[in-house]
Amino acid sequence: MSEKLELTGMVLSAVPVGEYDKRIVLLTKERGKISGFAKGARRQNSPLMAAAKPFSFGIFECYEGRSSYNIYQAQISNYFEKLSLDFEGAYYGMYFLEFADYYARENSDEKELLKLLYASLRALENPHLPKKLVRYVFELKTMVINGEYPEVFCCTACGSTEQLRGYSHAGNGMVCAECMREARAEPLLESTVFTMQYVVATPVEKLYTFTVSEEVLAEFARIQDRFRKTYVDRKFKTLEILESLQI
Numbered sequence: 001m002s003e004k005l006e007l008t009g010m011v012l013s014a015v016p017v018g019e020y021d022k023r024i025v026l027l028t029k030e031r032g033k034i035s036g037f038a039k040g041a042r043r044q045n046s047p048l049m050a051a052a053k054p055f056s057f058g059i060f061e062c063y064e065g066r067s068s069y070n071i072y073q074a075q076i077s078n079y080f081e082k083l084s085l086d087f088e089g090a091y092y093g094m095y096f097l098e099f100a101d102y103y104a105r106e107n108s109d110e111k112e113l114l115k116l117l118y119a120s121l122r123a124l125e126n127p128h129l130p131k132k133l134v135r136y137v138f139e140l141k142t143m144v145i146n147g148e149y150p151e152v153f154c155c156t157a158c159g160s161t162e163q164l165r166g167y168s169h170a171g172n173g174m175v176c177a178e179c180m181r182e183a184r185a186e187p188l189l190e191s192t193v194f195t196m197q198y199v200v201a202t203p204v205e206k207l208y209t210f211t212v213s214e215e216v217l218a219e220f221a222r223i224q225d226r227f228r229k230t231y232v233d234r235k236f237k238t239l240e241i242l243e244s245l246q247i
């Protein structure tokens, strides 16, 4: 007899299996990323029909099998319906799920990543926050949680914490006014430096409490895009769609 479990998490992806079932990938608080089988999830009257869809967040009741989990019931507390009704939000959201899926590991502690994903989807639903900003904050913070991110608090050439004025792609981090020319750094606005420092240092709960100017967002996006391309060896299908839509 396998163990009965209650796991709190979010559906990252769902694919149909056979005629009536689904295989889903869940990001859970207790077990990290897991793969689960939702029997009958495509039947009209199945209690899992609404639950076994991307974005569904809640408690999933399951049995632990040998190589996978069998999900038999779920209590969903947030379906993120607003996102699915908003074309732009839905594409951003799908990208967030794919990005989180890339970083999440099985049986590892992914509580912070789950918390970040939840907060970031909520931020996408907030009409006062530019979605593009939410995207870059989410990307950078995911990389921070994973432990590989740019040095934003001191000069990567001399170690000074004062007058950080540029970014060196070769050094993967900030450069001070003194070292700018030698480090061949890209000049940055002070607000861009501060924005990146804020994202790295601030707890997830307080992350989505600011907006920035177009100019700052463009600089932040340029640095983060290049950093991601250097450190992430996967092409994200959802990102290609997002970029082709130019939203």
Ligand SMILES: [Zn+2]
Pocket (backbone or CB within 6 Å): 155, 156, 157, 158, 159, 160, 175, 176, 177, 178, 179
């Ligand atoms: Zn320096």
